[in-house]
Amino acid sequence: MLQDVFLLVRRRASVFDSSKGSVRSLLVQMCYQRAFSRRRDLARRNFYSDRDVNGNTVVASCCSSLPPYHEGLEARVGRATLKKALEDLSTEQRETIRLCFFEGYTLEEIAERLGLSYGNVRHHYYRGLAKLRKHVASE
Numbered sequence: 001m002l003q004d005v006f007l008l009v010r011r012r013a014s015v016f017d018s019s020k021g022s023v024r025s026l027l028v029q030m031c032y033q034r035a036f037s038r039r040r041d042l043a044r045r046n047f048y049s050d051r052d053v054n055g056n057t058v059v060a061s062c063c064s065s066l067p068p069y070h071e072g073l074e075a076r077v078g079r080a081t082l083k084k085a086l087e088d089l090s091t092e093q094r095e096t097i098r099l100c101f102f103e104g105y106t107l108e109e110i111a112e113r114l115g116l117s118y119g120n121v122r123h124h125y126y127r128g129l130a131k132l133r134k135h136v137a138s139e
Contacts, residue, residue, distance in 0.1 A: 001034055004034055004038075005027075005030055005034050008034065009027065009030065012030075040104055040106075043104055044103065044104035044105070081135060082135075085131070085135035085136070086132075088131055088135065089128050089131055090124070090128075092114075092116075092120075093125075093127055093128030093131070095124075096110055096114075096121055096125050096128060097125065097128045097129070097132075099113065099114075100125060107121050107122055107125060110125075
């Protein structure tokens with residue numbers, strides 16, 4: 001990852017604008033973004049699994065990325081309400097939200113995968129989230 005950040009700094013050095021911030025803040029931001037992207041990519045590829053190198057099952061840690069069921073959306077609003085909320089979404093909105101939240105794709109990757117423009121995917125994402133929020137708020 002360090003090498004990735006160095007190469008990124010080298011490629012992006014010409015666009016640095018000192019009026020927008022210091023070099024230090026730029027480096028911190030670049031490192032944070034690369035680390036976050038790398039973790040997301042590894043999670044999408046199931047790099048973090050419940051098995052060790054020898055294939056033995058490992059006890060799940062208390063810091064799992066998924067909340068316990070009783071803290072999840074389905075438990076909070078009910079299965080019927082969640083199903084109704086998802087049915088309220090258009091096909092594009094439902095697919096965009098599924099790919100983003102359950103498959104871990106970025107909006108750019110979703111646009112490429114679905115053959116849509118980034119703007120359209122972004123529109124489906126935010127409109128879908130707004131519809132879901134309305135259902136959750138009304139319950």
